[in-house]
Amino acid sequence: MILQRTPLFNHLPLLPRYGRFVSRPQRRLSSTAAPSASLKGTSIPAPWAGFTSQLDQIAPRFDINADEIDVLEGPKEFYETLKRKIRNAKTRIYLSTLYVGKTEHELVSTIHDALSKSPTLKVSILMDALRGTREDPEPSCASLLASLLVDFPERVEIRMYHTPNLTGLRKRLIPKRINEGLGLQHIKLYGMDDEVILSGANLSSDYFTNRQDRYHVFSSQRVSDYFARIHHAVCSISFLLQAGDPSSPASHTLIWPSSNPAPNPLTHPKRYISAATSLLLPLFSPSASSTPISPPSSTRQKSNATTATTTTTLYPLLSHPPTLNTELPALTTLLSSPALHSYTFTAGYFNPHPLITSSLLAASSKSTATSKAALGTVLTASPSANGFFNSPGISGLLPPAYSHLSLRFLQRVRRANANITLREWQRGVVGYKDGWTYHAKGIWAYFSGGDAGVIGPGVTVIGSSNYTSRSYGLDLEVGALVVTDDEVLMGKWRREEEGLRKWTTEVGEEELGADERRAGWRVRVAMWIVKVVGGSL
Numbered sequence: 001m002i003l004q005r006t007p008l009f010n011h012l013p014l015l016p017r018y019g020r021f022v023s024r025p026q027r028r029l030s031s032t033a034a035p036s037a038s039l040k041g042t043s044i045p046a047p048w049a050g051f052t053s054q055l056d057q058i059a060p061r062f063d064i065n066a067d068e069i070d071v072l073e074g075p076k077e078f079y080e081t082l083k084r085k086i087r088n089a090k091t092r093i094y095l096s097t098l099y100v101g102k103t104e105h106e107l108v109s110t111i112h113d114a115l116s117k118s119p120t121l122k123v124s125i126l127m128d129a130l131r132g133t134r135e136d137p138e139p140s141c142a143s144l145l146a147s148l149l150v151d152f153p154e155r156v157e158i159r160m161y162h163t164p165n166l167t168g169l170r171k172r173l174i175p176k177r178i179n180e181g182l183g184l185q186h187i188k189l190y191g192m193d194d195e196v197i198l199s200g201a202n203l204s205s206d207y208f209t210n211r212q213d214r215y216h217v218f219s220s221q222r223v224s225d226y227f228a229r230i231h232h233a234v235c236s237i238s239f240l241l242q243a244g245d246p247s248s249p250a251s252h253t254l255i256w257p258s259s260n261p262a263p264n265p266l267t268h269p270k271r272y273i274s275a276a277t278s279l280l281l282p283l284f285s286p287s288a289s290s291t292p293i294s295p296p297s298s299t300r301q302k303s304n305a306t307t308a309t310t311t312t313t314l315y316p317l318l319s320h321p322p323t324l325n326t327e328l329p330a331l332t333t334l335l336s337s338p339a340l341h342s343y344t345f346t347a348g349y350f351n352p353h354p355l356i357t358s359s360l361l362a363a364s365s366k367s368t369a370t371s372k373a374a375l376g377t378v379l380t381a382s383p384s385a386n387g388f389f390n391s392p393g394i395s396g397l398l399p400p401a402y403s404h405l406s407l408r409f410l411q412r413v414r415r416a417n418a419n420i421t422l423r424e425w426q427r428g429v430v431g432y433k434d435g436w437t438y439h440a441k442g443i444w445a446y447f448s449g450g451d452a453g454v455i456g457p458g459v460t461v462i463g464s465s466n467y468t469s470r471s472y473g474l475d476l477e478v479g480a481l482v483v484t485d486d487e488v489l490m491g492k493w494r495r496e497e498e499g500l501r502k503w504t505t506e507v508g509e510e511e512l513g514a515d516e517r518r519a520g521w522r523v524r525v526a527m528w529i530v531k532v533v534g535g536s537l
Contacts, residue, residue, distance in 0.1 A: 047339035047447040047448055047449050047455065047458075048337065048339060048447055048458055048459060048483055050337070050338075050339075051333065051334065051337045051339070051459075051483075052313060052483055054333050055315050055330060055333060055481065055483075056286060057286060058286065058315070058326055058329050058330050058333065059284060059286065059315040059316060059317060059326045059330060059481075060226070060283075060284065060285070060286060060287075060315065060316055061286070061313055061314075061315055062220070062222060062223055062226065062313065062314040062315075062316075063311050063312070063313050063314075064218070064220050064222075064223060064312050064313075064314060065220075065312065066312040066484055066486030066488060066489040067488070067489075068218060068219045068220045068223075068312075069216060069217070069218055069219075069312065069482070069489055069492075070216070070217040070219070070492070071214075071215070071216055071217075071492040071493065071495075071496050072197075072215035072216075072217065073496070073499060074212065075201070075206075075207055075208050075209055075210065075211055075212065075213065076208065076209065077215075078197075078199065078201060078207070078208065078213070078215045079207075079208035079209075081197070081215075081217065082107075082190060082197065083106075083107070083110050085192040085193075085195060085197075086110050086111055086114050086192055087110060087113065087114055087117075088114075088192070088193075089114055089118065089121055089192040089193050090118050090120060090121060090193060091118075091120055091121060091122070091193055092121070092122055092123075092124075092191070092192070092193060092228065093111065093114070093121065093122075093123045093124070093191065093192050094123075094124045094125075094126075094189065094190075094191040094227075094228050094231045094232070095123075095124070095125045095126070095189070095190050095191070095203070096126040096185075096187040096188060096189040096190075096230075096231050096234070096478075097125075097126070097127055097187075097188055097190075097202050097203045098127065098128050098131050098184060098185065098186055098188070098202045099127050099128060099131040099132050099134075099141050099202055099203070099204065100125070100127065100132075100141040100144065100145060100202075100203045100204065101141065101202075101203060101204025101205055102135060102139050102140050102141050102143075102144055103144075103205065104141075104144065104203060104204060104205065105144070107203060108144060108145065108147065108148065111123060111148060112147075112148060112151065112152075115148075115151075115152050115155060115156070121155065122155045122156075122157075123148070123152070123155065123156045123157070124156075124157045124158075124159070124231065124232065124235060125145060125156075125157070125158045125159070126159045126160075126161065126185065126187070126231060126234055126235050126238065127141065127142075127158075127159075127160050127161070127185065128160065128161055128162075128180075128184045128185035128186070129160035129161060129162040129185075129238070129239055129254065130162065130163070130166070130176075130179055130180045130184065131180055131184060132160050133160070133254075134176055134177060134180075142158075142160065142241055142252050142254075143251070143252055145158050145241065146158075146241065146243045146244070146251065146252040147243075149241065149242065149243040149252075150243050153243075157235065157240070158240070158241035159234075159235040159238040159239065159240060159241065160185075160238055160239045160240075160241055160254060161185035161234060161237070161238040161239075161476065162238070162239060162265050162266065163182060163183030163184065163185075163265070163474070164183075164265035164266075164269035164270075164272045164273055165182045165183040165269070165474060166179055166182045166183065167265070167266050167267075167269050170182070171266070181470075181474075182474060183321070183474035183475055183476075184474070184475050184476070185234070185238070185475075185476050186464045186465075186471070186475040186476055186477050187230075187231075187234065187464050187476055187477060187478045188200055188201060188202065188463070188464045188478075189227050189230070189231055189478060191224050191227060191228055191231065193224070194219065194220070194221040194224050194225075195217060195218065195219045195220075195224055196217075196218050196223060196224040196227050196228075197215055197216065197217050197218075198215075198216050198218065198227075198462050198463055198479065198480055199213055199214060199215045199216070199462070199464075200213045200214060200439055200440065200441050200442075200462075200463065200464050201213040201215065201439065206387075206437065207439070210434075210435065210436045210437065211387065211436065211437045211438075211439050212425070212427070212436055212437070212438050212439060212440055212500070212503075213439045213440050214440045214441070214442055214462055214496065216462050216480075216482075218314070223314060226316065227316070227478070229283060230280075230283055230316070230318075230478060233279055233280060233283060234280075234476065236259075236260055236261055236262075236279070237260060237261065237262045237265075237272070237275070237276050237279060238260075239254040239255065239256055240254070240255050240256070240257050241253075241254060242254075242255055261275060261279055262275035262276050262279070263275065273322070273323060276320065277320065277323040277324060280318065280320055280324055281324060283318075284316065284317075284318045284324065284326050311484075311485070312482065312483065312484040312485075312486055312489060313482070313483045313484075314480050314481075314482050315330060315480060315481045315482075315483075316478065316479075316480050317330055317461075317463065317465075317477075317478065317479045317480060317481060318477070318478055319465060319471055319472050319475065319476070319477040319478075320476055321472060321473050321474055321475070321476075322473065325472055327463075327465055327467075327472070327477065327479060328353065328355060328356070328472055330461075330481050331356060331359065331443070331461065331467070331481075332355060332356075332359045334443070334445060334459060334461075334481070335359040335360060335362070335363040335374075336359065336362070336363065337445075337447070339447045339448050339449075340363060340374045340445060340446075340447060340448075341372075341374060341375070341446045341447055341448045341454050341456070342374050342375035342376070342377075342445075342446045342454070343363070343374055343375075343376055343377070343443060343444065343445045343446065344376075344377045344378075344379060344443065344444045344457075344497055344501075345360060345376065345377070345378050345379070345442075345443050345467075346378070346379035346380065346440050346441055346442055346443075346500065347380055347440075347441045347466050347467055347468075348380065348381045348386070348387070348437075348438045348439040348440060348441060348466070349380075349381070349386075349398075349402060349466050349468065350378065350380035350381075350402055350405060350406055350409070351402065351405045351466075351468045351469070351470075352409075352467050352468060353467060353468055353469050353471070353472050354469070356467050357409065357412065360376055360378075360418075360420065361412060361413065361416045361418045361420070363376065364376040364418040364419045364420045365416045365417055365418040365419070372448075373418075373419050374419070375419050376418065376419060376420035376421070377420070377421050377423065377501075378409075378420060378421070378422045378423065379423050379424075379425055379440070379500060379501065379504055380402070380406060380422070380423075380424060380425065380438070381402070381424065381425055381426075381437065381438035381439075382424035382425060382426040382438075382505075383399035383400065383402075383403055383517075384399075384426060384429040384430055384435075385424075385425055385426045385427065385430060385436060385437050385438040386398065386399040386402060386430070386437065386438070387430070387437045387439065389429075389430040389431065389437075400517070400518075403512055403517050404512075404518075406422060406507075406512055407509060407512035407513055407517075409422070410422055410508065410509050410512065411509065414509070421506055422506065422507055422508070423501070423504035423505060423506050423507070424504060424505055424507050425438040425440075425500065425503050425504045426438075426503060426504075426505070427503045440500055441463075441465065441466050441467065442460060442461050442462045442463075443459070443460060443461040444456070444457035444459070444460050444493055444494075444496075444497045445457055445458065445459040445460070446458065447459075455485075455490075456490060456493075456494075457490060457493045457494060457497065458483060458484060458485065458490060459481065459482065459483050459484075460481075460482050460493050461479060461480070461481045461482075462479060462480055462482070463477065463478055463479015463480055464477045464478060464479060465477040465479050
C-alpha cells in the first residue's frame with residue numbers, strides 16, 4: 001500500500017504499508033522465492049512464481065479456475081451481455097460506474113423489468129455526484145434513475161460519491177464539468193448475482209456502440225461477493241439519491257444519511273478521508289486473501305472440473321487518494337520482474353504516472369546478467385479517436401495535449417535508449433460515420449519460460465484506472481491483476497490484445513512533432529490552468 005500526500009492532507013498519520021513504495025524504478029533482480037506453479041505439460045517452474053510471491057504481500061489473492069473468466073470483444077457484445085445478465089438476475093445487481101447516460105432508457109427499462117420479474121432482486125447503483133448531476137436541473141442520469149426509486153423504493157439504492165477535494169470556495173467558483181478534474185468516482189464494476197464484469201467502460205450509448213474498451217467477465221461467487229463488498233463500502237460513504245415529488249418522477253435530492261460511517265465530505269473533508277481509509281483498508285490488505293480454488297459452477301459440464309487444473313490468480317487493486325494505493329506497487333513489481341520478456345501497455349488517455357513511466361523505461365532499457373531488456377509496446381488513442389476530439393470549450397484542447405505528452409514520452413524513450421514503440425489506435429474519425437473512440441486501458445505481459453520459450457500473455461491488468469497522476473492522486477479506482485498458466489485463457493488475452501493492435505499504426509517523434517500535431521500556446525496554457533486549480537489530466 002502506498003501513502004500519497006498532498007499539502008491539504010499532510011495531517012494524516014502514516015499508515016502501515018503493504019509492499020514497498022519506490023521513488024525510482026526497482027532494479028530487476030532475480031528472485032529466490034520458491035516456485036508456486038508450473039507450466040502445463042512441463043516441469044519448468046512458472047516464470048512469474050517469484051513475482052506472485054511479491055504480490056501476495058501487496059494485495060488480497062483469489063485463486064480461481066481459468067474457465068471462470070471470459071473476455072468480451074467490443075461494446076455491442078458488452079451491452080448485450082450486460083442486459084442479458086441483468087434480465088436473468090435473481091438476487092442482486094450492483095453497478096459501479098462514473099455515470100449512466102441520461103438517455104439510457106432501454107438500460108433502465110431492463111433493470112425495471114428484472115425487478116418486476118424477481119421479487120427477491122435488489123439493485124444498488126453507485127455513480128459520481130459531479131458527473132451524475134452535471135446537467136441538473138435539466139434531465140441528467142440522476143433524474144433518469146430516480147424513476148426506479150419511485151417504483152421500487154425498498155429494493156433500489158442509488159448512491160453518488162462526492163470527492164472531498166472540491167469544497168468551500170473551489171466548489172462555489174469552479175464551473176461544472178471543469179470541477180470534475182478535481183476527482184471522481186471512477187470505478188467500473190458490474191455485478192449480477194454470482195458474476196461480475198470488470199471494465200473501463202461507463203454506461204452510456206457510445207460505450208455500447210462505438211467506443212472501444214475492455215471487458216472481462218468473472219463467473220465466481222467469491223470474486224463477485226468480494227467486489228460487492230467494495231461496491232457497498234463506497235456506497236456507504238456516498239450521498240443517497242432520493243426521489244422528489246411523486247408527480248414528477250425525474251425530480252430528486254441528495255442527502256447524507258446519518259448511518260454513513262463517515263462525515264459529509266463537503267463539510268469535514270479531512271475527517272471523511274480518515275474514516276474512508278479505515279473502512280477500505282481491510283478490504284485491500286493481504287489479510288483479505290481467499291486462496292482455495294473455486295469449485296466448478298453447477299451450470300458447467302462436469303468434464304470441466306477435470307480440465308481446470310491450473311491455477312489462475314486474481315489480485316484486486318485499489319486507488320483511494322491520498323491514502324491508499326495497491327495498484328501502483330503491483331504494476332512496478334510486474335515491470336521489474338526479471339522474467340519479463342515483453343509487454344503491451346495501453347491507455348486511451350496516455351499520461352502515465354511518473355513511477356509508471358520510469359518503470360516502463362527501466363524494464364525496456366537495460367540488460368543484465370540475470371535479465372534482458374523487455375520489448376515494450378504502448379497503445380493509445382490517436383487525436384481523432386480521442387473522446388474529446390472536436391469537443392467544445394477547453395475540453396477540445398485535450399487531444400493535442402495528449403499528443404504533446406506522447407511526444408515527451410518518446411523523447412524520454414530515445415534518451416534512455418529503451419526498446420519501446422508507440423502505436424496510435426484509430427478506427428474512422430470521431431463524429432463521422434463509422435468513427436470510433438478508444439478508451440481501453442491495461443497491460444498484457446509475456447514471460448521468458450526457459451526451454452518453453454516465450455509464454456503468455458501470462459498476466460493482464462484490467463480495471464478503471466488510466467494509470468495517471470490523476471488516477472492515483474484524485475480519482476477512486478478499482479481493478480485487478482490476473483495471473484494464469486492456462487493456455488486457453490492466455491489465448492483469450494492474446495486475441496484481445498491482437499484485436500486492439502490491428503487498428504493501430506506506429507508513430508514516432510517526427511510525426512508527433514509535425515506542425516499539425518504540435519501543441520500550441522492555448523494547449524499549454526490549459527494544461528497549466530488544470531494544475532493551478534488542483535486538477536490533473
